[in-house]
Amino acid sequence: MSATTTAANPTAGYRTGFGDVVAGEWLKLRTVRSTFWTLVTLFVGSSAISLLICLAAADEFAKDKAAGKPDSGDIVLVGLLFVGQIAAYVLGVMTISAEYSTGGIRTSLTAVPRRVEILVAKAILLAVIVFVVGLATAFACFSLGDIPLRAKNVGVSMSDPGATRAIFGSALYLSGLSIFGLALGFLLRHTAGAITIGLSLIFIIGGLTQLIPGSFGKWLYKVMPGNAGGGITQFGETAKNAEKVFAPWTGFTVFVLEVLMLLIVGAILFEKRDA
Amino acid sequence: MIRAAGLTKRYGDQLAVDHADFTVEPGTVTGFLGPNGAGKSTTMRMILGLDYPTSGGVTVDGKPYRALPAPLREVGSLLDAKAVHGGRSAYNHLAYLAKSNRIPLKRVDDVIGLVGLEQVAKKRSKNFSLGMGQRLGIAAALLGDPGTLLFDEPVNGLDPEGIVWVRNLMKSLAAQGRTVFVSSHLMSEMALTADRVIVIGRGQIKADTTMRDFIGQNATTHVRVRSPHAGKLHELMTRSGWRVEALPDDDGALQVFGVTSDAVGDLAGQNGLWVHELAVVQPSLEEAFMSMTADSVEYHAGMPAAGPAGVEAR
Numbered sequence: 001m002s003a004t005t006t007a008a009n010p011t012a013g014y015r016t017g018f019g020d021v022v023a024g025e026w027l028k029l030r031t032v033r034s035t036f037w038t039l040v041t042l043f044v045g046s047s048a049i050s051l052l053i054c055l056a057a058a059d060e061f062a063k064d065k066a067a068g069k070p071d072s073g074d075i076v077l078v079g080l081l082f083v084g085q086i087a088a089y090v091l092g093v094m095t096i097s098a099e100y101s102t103g104g105i106r107t108s109l110t111a112v113p114r115r116v117e118i119l120v121a122k123a124i125l126l127a128v129i130v131f132v133v134g135l136a137t138a139f140a141c142f143s144l145g146d147i148p149l150r151a152k153n154v155g156v157s158m159s160d161p162g163a164t165r166a167i168f169g170s171a172l173y174l175s176g177l178s179i180f181g182l183a184l185g186f187l188l189r190h191t192a193g194a195i196t197i198g199l200s201l202i203f204i205i206g207g208l209t210q211l212i213p214g215s216f217g218k219w220l221y222k223v224m225p226g227n228a229g230g231g232i233t234q235f236g237e238t239a240k241n242a243e244k245v246f247a248p249w250t251g252f253t254v255f256v257l258e259v260l261m262l263l264i265v266g267a268i269l270f271e272k273r274d275a
Numbered sequence: 276m277i278r279a280a281g282l283t284k285r286y287g288d289q290l291a292v293d294h295a296d297f298t299v300e301p302g303t304v305t306g307f308l309g310p311n312g313a314g315k316s317t318t319m320r321m322i323l324g325l326d327y328p329t330s331g332g333v334t335v336d337g338k339p340y341r342a343l344p345a346p347l348r349e350v351g352s353l354l355d356a357k358a359v360h361g362g363r364s365a366y367n368h369l370a371y372l373a374k375s376n377r378i379p380l381k382r383v384d385d386v387i388g389l390v391g392l393e394q395v396a397k398k399r400s401k402n403f404s405l406g407m408g409q410r411l412g413i414a415a416a417l418l419g420d421p422g423t424l425l426f427d428e429p430v431n432g433l434d435p436e437g438i439v440w441v442r443n444l445m446k447s448l449a450a451q452g453r454t455v456f457v458s459s460h461l462m463s464e465m466a467l468t469a470d471r472v473i474v475i476g477r478g479q480i481k482a483d484t485t486m487r488d489f490i491g492q493n494a495t496t497h498v499r500v501r502s503p504h505a506g507k508l509h510e511l512m513t514r515s516g517w518r519v520e521a522l523p524d525d526d527g528a529l530q531v532f533g534v535t536s537d538a539v540g541d542l543a544g545q546n547g548l549w550v551h552e553l554a555v556v557q558p559s560l561e562e563a564f565m566s567m568t569a570d571s572v573e574y575h576a577g578m579p580a581a582g583p584a585g586v587e588a589r
Contacts, residue, residue, distance in 0.1 A: 015344035016376050024375030031367040032360060103358030106325055107368075107415065110352055111375040113324045113341040274326040 018121070021112050025121040028108075029095065029129070038091040039129070042174075043137045045083030050141035053078050055148045062152040073156040073163070073236035076145025077138060080170050081233065084137060085226075088130050088174040089198055092181025095122050097191040109275050119186060119267050123179055130178040134171035142167055162235030162248070169232030169248060173255070176229055177202075180259045186266030202226035210244070222246055222254075229255030276301055276454055277322060277423065281331030284317050284478075291317045293478035294331065299456045299471075301422070304449045306469030306486070307458035310568055314478040315458045316354070319427055322456075323352055335423050347376040351416030352425040356408035356432075361401025365392055365411050368400060369418060378419050386414040405432025413441070423454040430464055442468045462561035466490075472560075476568040486560070493567045494558030498536045500543070501528040501552035508548050515542065530556070 029035050054076060061071050096119075099105040112118050142156065142163075149155045158164055184194040206224035209217060221227055222245055231251035245251055277299035284292040292314040299305045309315045320326040322333050324340035332339060335350050343349050359368050369383040387396045390410040395403070400411060409432050416424055426445070430438045445468050449455045459465050465472070465486075472489045474482040482489055502508050505527040512519045518532040531539055536555050543550045 014348065014377055016346075020375055020377045024371050027367065027371050027374050028360075028363070031364070031371070032362045034362065098360060098362075102360045103355055104360040106320075106323075106354060106358050107372070108375075109325055110323050110340075110350075110354075111347055111372050113343070113346055272327075274320070 016112070018117055021114075021117045022121045022124065024111065025118065026125055029122075029125055032098070034094055034098070035091065038087050038094070039133050042084055042087035042091075042130075042133055043140065045087065046079035046137045047140040047144050048079065049082050050076055050079035051144040051147070054145040058148040058152045058154070061149060061154040065154050070154075070237060072234070072238040073149075073160055074166055074234045074238055076142050076149070076156050077166060077170055077233055078145070079141050080134070080138060080174065081230065084134065084170070084174055085177055085202065086199065088134065088177045089181040089202070090195055091130065092126055092178035092183075093185040093191060093194040093198065095126055095178075095182055096185040097189065097194055100185075100189040101191055106275050115271050116267050119182075119263070119270055123182055123263065126178045126182055127175045131171050131175040134174035135168065137174075138167040138170040141170075156236075160235060165248065166233050166235040169252065172252065173229050173233055176252075176255055176259050179263060180225060183259060183262035183266040186270050187262070218244070222251070223258075225255055225258050228252070228258070276337075277333065277335050277456060278337075279318070279322075279331070279333040282318065282321060282328055282333050283330045284314070284321060284326060285329040290478050292321070292328075292475075295475070295478070295480045297473050297480050297483045299454055299473070301454040302449055302452050303470040304445045304455045304457060304468055305471040305473060306465040307456060307473050307475070308460075308462070308465060308564055309458075309475035311460075313475045313568075315475060316427060318475065319352075319354060319425055319456075319458065322425060323350070323354070325354075345376045345419070347372060347378065347419035347421065349419070349421050350423045350425065351419060351421040352427075353409075353412035353416045353429055354425075354427050356405065356412040359400050359408070359411065362399055364397050365400050365403070365414075366396040368411065369415060372415055372418055376419055382418060382420070386417045389417060390414040406434060406437055409433055410437070413444070421453070424448055424456070426455075426457045428459055429457060430459065430461065438464065462559065462564055466560040474564065474567060481567055490558055490560055490563045493563035495532055496558055497556050498531045498534060498539050499528060499552065499554045499556050500531060500536075500539050500550060501526075502543065502548055502550050503527060504548040505529060507546070508543060511542060511546060511548075512539070528552070 057075060064071050099108060108118060109115060146155050156163060181194065181198055184198050188194045188197070202225060206226040209221040209224055211217070212220060227245055228251040231245045232248040234248070246254060279295050279297050282292055282295040283290070295318060307315055317326060321328050322335065322340065335343065340346060340350065366383060366387065369386065370380060372378070373380055373383050387393055390413050392407065392410055392414065395407060400408065403411065409429065413426070413429060416426065430441050433441060442464070445455050445457060449470070457469065469486055472482065472484065472486050473480060474489070500508065505521070509519055509521060509529055512529070512531055517534050520530050522528040522530060536553055540550065540553055
């Protein structure tokens, strides 16, 4: 073993930029297995559940349609709302919480001491990756879910009102959810804590708020992140009785603002706290 | 060069680092010594911009760490060898660091070779032994070929060959004109590696000097004499006004303070006493350190009354 290094640094004097931070974070994201497996789960799990639920529901759909009470076509995207939401959210949390649980965050911060750049780079990469995988998953769910429905003549089509918006909206919603997870990960710095809080907010507390009476309860239900953001994934009959929720794009805007607010709080704390 | 001025860190009502002023100069290995909880790691984290000082500040080459244009090219650090994501390979861990500071990827291969991790570079680091983790940490520190290096307990978990390697590495890095700041609790190792020493106790800088001066000022040379007539010799020396201490676990050995070995030998000879051993004992860094920090150890271990002699709180 030689103990010496070259004293001359050929590229000394270089100032790192945001592009270097993004390049580094991209390498980090793609070199842990959990990223790959979470995205595989998102795609395969969502598609499989959409297919299975549509298989199970096809008869009922045909009967209801014959009875003049058609069901909602957005059932084809239902897998995304189970597995997809969870996977996107968990991926967002893990992207930062794993650095805290392993202690790797301190190494990252010695490499990139301008902390907010790490947060922004992670957010951009996550948003893009989850959008792309989410979009592929939404198309897969739509096509697979349509197979059993079509066989009973209750199939869905891209030209159904709101169907295209729901497909792209699902990808946007999952993308936003991953940032929601990232923000909570930065706030709590703890994997299990962030996952528990975020998922119960979306899946349990979001639903429970409709039990609160009066206009406050109605308002609260509308603005809960899962309810506000999830509206963009609906089309067909559900989208018609939209009393309880915001219009799709309004709701999504509310959701994005909520996520951004959390992310900003996360950034401020990330900047201020000792690592 | 690292320069701390009034560097202070308070956690609640506990002062972890208390108005520390010190300078770590280039071209030498500077040891950073202190008992557990004295503030060594907190100080190192503040140098690296990980923890914020409550007041005061610390700069590297005149700049706070966060203002360095490409930090890894200027400062290399090994804080905690386990502070890596175990699911990533050693190569990818280093490649991340390289990308983030736009260091050529070829340099990753160079440092992997330098620390001897070629065989396991593509393996996930969670299965690394402590020694391999330490080598990975050292590789990361050397990656940007920086002018300043910080190592917290670098020889932890290394085998004897690795320890010698790290010692030589530190010295050669310093010889190339770099600033090398190393903390360790292994006093004998520090005595061999460091030229200068900064001692911290209860958050306060107790000494910032050369290794030689530190030992000279904080521990005394003594003479060790072993004789079959130890009792008689003890009495004679005490009567001469010398401070003598018997070493009960070593039959007939005495330590005498404040005199030369010549004087001890002459005294024994004049009185016809046989001497089996006569030696000047140079003080160790450990002794100097213990004597200086005796009052500033955060957690005192209970010592049995009839404890091993030679470990005296002086």
